[in-house]
Amino acid sequence: MRVKYVLSEVLVGLWRNVTMSIAMIITMAVSLTMLGASGLMYRQVDDMKDLYYKNIEVSIFLNQEVSEQERTELQTKLDGDPLVKDVLYVNKDEAYKRFKEMYQDAPDLVNAVKPDQLPESFRLKLNNPEQYKDIYDQYKDTAGVDEIVDQSRLLDKIFNILTSIQNIALAAAIVMAIAALLLVANTIQVAAYSKRREVAVMKLVGASNWFIQAPFVLEAVVAGLIGSLLGLVALVAAKYLLFDGSLSALQGLLSPISWGDILFIFPLMAGVGGLVSAATAWITLRFYLRV
Amino acid sequence: MTKTYPKASRPSLDNVSVSIEKGEFVFFIGPSGSGKSTIIKMLLHEVAPNKGRVVVNGKDVTSMRSWKRPHFRRSIGCVFQDFRLLPNRTAYENVAFALEVIGKTKAVARRVVPEVLELVGLGGKEHRYPHELSGGEQQRVAVARAFVNRPLILLADEPTGNLDPDTSIEIMRLLDRINRTGTTVVMVTHDSNIVNQMRRRVVEIESGRIVRDQARGVYG
C-alpha cells in the first residue's frame, strides 16, 4: 500500500506541474548527453593515444648532396644509439613509392614529382617516443642531415584539440547541470507548496520523515532517469548519424565508438542523473519542509 | 520552564511549571498572546524550552533528537481552531490518511475509521467532503483524526474558537467523552462558558506566567 501510495504520488507530482517537469527533464537530458559525450571522448582519446603513439616515427631526412660515407656513419651511429629501437632506411625509390601510395587519389600531384626529388631518410622508432628532443639535439648538426621531423609534434597538437573539445563538453555539462539543479530545486519547492496541507498533517500525526520526503525525492529521481534515457537516445543518434554517417570518412583516423562503449557510459549518466537529482531534492526539502 | 523566541524582547513562557496526571482534563486559559499555544507546541516537540525540562508520557523530550519526533507524535492527538482537514478528501479519507501515513494498512483503516466516526457522531456522513460539512462537523472529523490512533494525550488549541456556542458545547462534550476513555486532554480556550460548565482543572496564564492553578475551577 505504502509503495503504491508513494509511486502514485510521484506520477501525480510530475503531471501536476508538467511544463516544469518537461523543462527539468530536458535540461537534465542535455547535461547528461554532454557528460556522456565527454566520457566517450575520454575513452576514445585514450584508445587513440595508445594506437598512435605506439606507431609514431622520427624521420631524419638527408640532404640531396649527402655522401655515401656520411650516410653509413649516420646509420652506424643510429644502430648503436640506446634511445633508438628500430632504424629503417628509406631510399629515394622507396620514398617515391610511399609518396605515390599516400597520394593515390591525386595523380596530378604524383605526376609533378620525380623520384629523385624526394629525400632519402632514416625512419626511427624510439624506445620512448617522448625522448624525441634528445634525438633532435644529437643529430641535428650531423653531416648530411637536412631535417628531423617528429610525428609526435603533430599528434600532440591533434590531441590538444581533442582534449579541449572534451573539456568544452564537460564544461557545458556542468553549466547545464547547474541549470538542471536549480530547476529541480524549484520544482520540488512548488511541489512541496502544493502539498503543504498534506505535509502539515503528516508531520502532525507522526508520519516518518522518509515517508514524507520519498514522493518528492523520487519525483526528482524519475525526472533524472528519464533525462538520462533521453541522453542515451541522443548519443545513439549521434553515433548513428555522425560517426556512422557523415564522419565515416574519418573512420581510419578516429577509433570507432562501439555500441558497447555507449552502453558502458549509460550507467554513469543514469547514476549521476539520479543521484544528483535525489541529493538536490533532499537538500531542498530539508530547508523547505524542515523534515 | 522558560521559552524566549528568537528576537523576542521578553519570554513567552517565564518559569512555568505544570504537572498533568495521566487521564486528567485540564483547561489552559488566559488572554491572547499569554503563551498558551507555546505550551502546546512544547508538548508536541515543535519548540524546545530555553530553560527547564519537558516530560511527556514519562519521557524527557527536552533534548529529544528531531528524527525521533515522528514516532513520539504518534502517541499524541492534536486538534486546532482551524480544523486542518484536507479539502479534497472525504471525512473517511481524512481520518484514514492519518492512519495510512504512519504505516497502517487499508484493512485496519476500514475497520477502525467507521468506528471512530461513529464515536464522534458522524455516522452516515463518512463520504462528505469538508465543504459539505458544518464547522462543528468538520471539527468532529478533526477530533476523529486525532483520536483514531488511540493516543495517550489529546491536545486541543482553541478547538471551539471558530464555532458558535451550541456547537462548542457539543465539541466539548465529545472531548469529555474521549477523556472518559482514559485519554489525557489538554485544552486551550477563551470560552468562559465552556470552562464554567465543565468544572475541571483550570490553569490560567498571563504574560507567560501561571497566575492560577485550580481544580474544578471557573473562568475569570
Ligand SMILES: Nc1ncnc2c1ncn2[C@@H]1O[C@H](COP(=O)(O)OP(=O)(O)O)[C@@H](O)[C@H]1O
Ligand atoms: N514563532 C514565534 N516567534 C516569535 N514570537 C512568537 C512566536 N510564536 C509566538 N510568539 C510570541 O509569544 C507569545 C505567546 O504566544 P502564544 O503562545 O501563541 O500565545 P497564545 O496562544 O496564548 O495566544 C506572544 O507574545 C507571541 O507574539
Ligand SMILES: [Mg+2]
Ligand atoms: Mg494561541
